[in-house]
Amino acid sequence: MQDFAASFFEAFRLVAGLDSGLIEIVWLSLKVSITAVFIATVIGLPLGAFLAVTRFPGRSIVIVTVTALMGLPPVVVGLVVYLLLSNAGALGPLQLLYTPTAMIIAQTILVVPIIAALARQTLEDLNGEYRDQLMLFGLGSLARLRTLLWEGRYSLMTALLAGFGRAVAEVGAVIIVGGNINHVTRVMTTAIALETSKGNLALALGLGLILLIIAFAVNALVFLLRAAAERSAYA
Amino acid sequence: MHEPVRFGQQTATKPILPVTAERLFVRRKGRVLLDVEALTIGGRGTTVLVGPNGAGKSLLLNVMAGLRAPDSGRVLWNAEPPNRQRYGRFGMVLQRPVLLRRSVRANVEYALRAVGTSAGQARAEADRALEGAGLLALANASARVLSGGEMQRLALTRALATGPDLLFLDEPTSSLDPASMQTIEAMVKSASEDGMRIVLIAHDLAQARRLGDEIIFMHRGKIVEHAPTDRFFGAPASPEAKDFIAGKILI
Numbered sequence: 388m389q390d391f392a393a394s395f396f397e398a399f400r401l402v403a404g405l406d407s408g409l410i411e412i413v414w415l416s417l418k419v420s421i422t423a424v425f426i427a428t429v430i431g432l433p434l435g436a437f438l439a440v441t442r443f444p445g446r447s448i449v450i451v452t453v454t455a456l457m458g459l460p461p462v463v464v465g466l467v468v469y470l471l472l473s474n475a476g477a478l479g480p481l482q483l484l485y486t487p488t489a490m491i492i493a494q495t496i497l498v499v500p501i502i503a504a505l506a507r508q509t510l511e512d513l514n515g516e517y518r519d520q521l522m523l524f525g526l527g528s529l530a531r532l533r534t535l536l537w538e539g540r541y542s543l544m545t546a547l548l549a550g551f552g553r554a555v556a557e558v559g560a561v562i563i564v565g566g567n568i569n570h571v572t573r574v575m576t577t578a579i580a581l582e583t584s585k586g587n588l589a590l591a592l593g594l595g596l597i598l599l600i601i602a603f604a605v606n607a608l609v610f611l612l613r614a615a616a617e618r619s620a621y622a
Numbered sequence: 623m624h625e626p627v628r629f630g631q632q633t634a635t636k637p638i639l640p641v642t643a644e645r646l647f648v649r650r651k652g653r654v655l656l657d658v659e660a661l662t663i664g665g666r667g668t669t670v671l672v673g674p675n676g677a678g679k680s681l682l683l684n685v686m687a688g689l690r691a692p693d694s695g696r697v698l699w700n701a702e703p704p705n706r707q708r709y710g711r712f713g714m715v716l717q718r719p720v721l722l723r724r725s726v727r728a729n730v731e732y733a734l735r736a737v738g739t740s741a742g743q744a745r746a747e748a749d750r751a752l753e754g755a756g757l758l759a760l761a762n763a764s765a766r767v768l769s770g771g772e773m774q775r776l777a778l779t780r781a782l783a784t785g786p787d788l789l790f791l792d793e794p795t796s797s798l799d800p801a802s803m804q805t806i807e808a809m810v811k812s813a814s815e816d817g818m819r820i821v822l823i824a825h826d827l828a829q830a831r832r833l834g835d836e837i838i839f840m841h842r843g844k845i846v847e848h849a850p851t852d853r854f855f856g857a858p859a860s861p862e863a864k865d866f867i868a869g870k871i872l873i
Contacts, residue, residue, distance in 0.1 A: 519689050520720035524736040525709030538723050618764070 390588070397589030402596055409590065413597055416574040419487055419561070420554040423494035424502075427550055431499040432543070435506030436532055440514055450507065456500035461493075465563030468493045472564065485566040490574070493560035498550035505546035509539045541616035545609050552605050556598065638699040638711045639787055639819055640664030646685055646695035648678075648843070656681050656692065657843045663788070668810070668820040670834035670851075672827065674866065677840040679823045680717060683790050686821075687714050710737040713786035717793055719777030721765040726757060726776055729765045733780045747783060755779040755809060771802025778809055782818075789813065791822040795829065807833060827867065831855060839863045 401409050438450055470476050472484040472492075483489045513535050521531040536543065558576035565572035567581055575594045582591035641663045648656035656678045663669060663686070671679045684690045686697055688704030699708055722729050730748035731741075739747065752758045755775050760768065765776060774794055781789060791810065795803040810833060814820050824830040830837055830851070837854040839847040839862070847854060847863045858864045 517720055519684075519716055522689055522706075523687070523709055523712070523714050523716075524733060525706050526736060527706060530736075534722075618767075 394588035394592055398592035398596060401589060401593040406593070409593055409597075411570065412573055412575055412578050412594065415487065415572075416555060416576075419490045419574060420494060420551060423491045423554050424498055424547060424551045426491070426495045427498035427502050428547055430495070431502030431550075432506050432536075434499070435503040436510055436536070438503070438507045439510035440528065440532060440535075450504075453500050453507070454504045457504050459497055459500065461497060461557040461559035462563065464493050464496050465560035468496065468560065468564045484564065485568060485572060487565070487572060489564040490561045490572060493564045494554040494557070497557060497560060498554050501550045501553055502546050505549060506543055509542040509546065510535050513539050541612045545612050545616075548605050548609050548612070552602060555601060555605075636700065637787055638704075638708050640700065641686060641788060642698045643682075643686055644696050644698070646682070646692045646697070648681060648685070648690075648692050654843050656685065658682060658695075658845055661686075661838075661845060661848075663819065663821055666814075666817060666819060667835035668814045668822060668833050669836050669838060670830040671821065671823045671838045671840060672830050672866070673840035673846075678843040679840050680792055681843075682840065683714075683792055683821065683823060687712070687790055710784065711787045712790075713781035713784060713788070714790040715774075715777045715781050715792065715794055717796075719773060721768075721773060721776060723766060724764070725762050726765050726768070727752065727761040729776060730780050730783050733784055737784045739784075751779050751783040756805065771798050771805070774798060774802065774806060775809070778806060782809070782813055786818065788819045788821070791820065793823050793825050796825050803829075827855075839866065841866075 434453070438446065438453070468489065469484065471478045472481070472489055473479055474484075483492070510532075514531075517535060517538065518531070521534060526534065556576065558580055561567075561572070561574055562577045562580065565574070565577065567573050567577040573581075575598050579591045579594050579598070582588070582594070643658055643661040645660070646656055646658040647654075658678075661682075671682070673679055681690065685692050688697060688699075697704060699712075702708075704712075722732060724732070727745070727748050730751055731744045734744035734747055735741065749758060749761065752761055755778070757772065757776060757779060760772065765773070768776060778791070778794060794810070795806050798806070807829065810820060810822065814833075822833060824833070834851045836848070836850050838845055839854065839858075839860070841862045846860050847858065849859070854863065855867060858867055
């Protein structure tokens with residue numbers, strides 16, 4: 388018990404003292420996950436928008452697939468990206484395995500379906516409500532879509548935050564493709580797993596604390612965005 | 623990237639009146655929802671559509687507006703099918719008006735910008751239109767927090783602001799208090815006196831009398847009677863219209 392108490396105390400000291408090793412890990416975590424969310428937005432938002440406003444044969448199959456992929460197991464994604472990036476894999480010559488880039492690729496794959504599926508739902512609902520009115524304004528399909536994106540901005544930001552929450556908290560994919568190499572690919576989740584198994588509970592707890600704070604901050608932001616969306620939507 | 627449309631593009635085209643419908647037919651699940659042989663909306667004045675619920679009034683308006691394609695038949699705006707460029711001369715207030723998640727003023731500005739008005743001019747014109755509707759004090763309020771009557775007034779103001787040749791109103795005063803209803807009716811009357819062609823669905827026969835120069839009575843998807851207001855109420859030709867005016871339920 389004394390060990391735990393001492394570990395907690397040490398953890399607070401690390402966080403409060405902005406320990407440089409800890410900062411490095413947190414910084415890499417944020418860099419990897421924010422980059423992954425950014426790329427996933429560039430891919431997922433247009434995909435979701437396309438699925439929301441178009442009709443084509445097989446559309447519902449695509450939607451069911453994208454929605455199902457929201458629950459992709461991170462370790463499976465890690466394994467697939469590992470196979471692609473390993474020396475024998477299709478992308479082996481790029482020599483990306485065990486780099487932050489590999490981690491960004493894996494997290495992007497995890498986040499794209501989340502953003503695409505949530506954006507599709509949001510924009511399809513909005514389109515049902517707005518379509519006739521936007522037609523009456525004489526807008527073409529691109530101008531209508533631009534208006535829908537703006538009108539749905541709060542809900543869409545919630546989708547991005549959901550993607551970020553998923554990326555920053557997952558451990559299975561980044562540990563396989565990143566390798567948890569100190570100063571290179573060690574992020575919060577992989578460091579917690581390693582330090583816990585090493586018995587270095589102070590650092591693990593400190594990182595856990597920061598991860599919790601980030602999760603809390605993201606959810607608080609989601610809550611505020613929801614409130615803003617509702618304020619702008621209804622009487 | 624090439625974009626086919628953008629704000630600021632001039633979209634005014636040749637006049638859209640007369641609007642004609644030919645042999646419109648819509649069926650859903652074996653039920654005939656719309657079966658209109660011929661209808662022409664031209665000239666001046668206000669036409670009021672009346673009829674029991676489910677008679678096809680809203681559907682007829684939506685099809686004539688080019689928002690719904692009929693199963694067969696066609697709608698022509700001055701001999702051409704309705705298309706996007708021509709919505710600049712057409713206005714419509716939907717049964718449930720859709721207000722954008724922006725300020726009251728921005729809603730009107732948006733409609734003006736969409737038909738090619740410059741930003742500065744749109745602002746001035748929006749304020750003038752809002753003043754006329756008694757909404758200027760609410761210009762900066764969020765459109766979605768207005769009362770029901772204010773929302774309807776804003777939707778009507780937005781539709782009137784671009785100065786359309788033809789305006790469709792789908793039950794513009796349903797579920798409004800008497801004061802709001804009066805304001806809306808006054809706006810409609812004044813637009814009609816200024817020469818705007820108006821087609822309106824009324825849920826209430828007193829309103830049809832007050833606003834209509836002519837009445838179209840619909841029942842089961844068909845136009846049963848199309849007559850000047852006095853003649854429709856004074857000497858209805860069809861038994862269905864007689865029953866409807868007498869307040870008997872039609873099925």
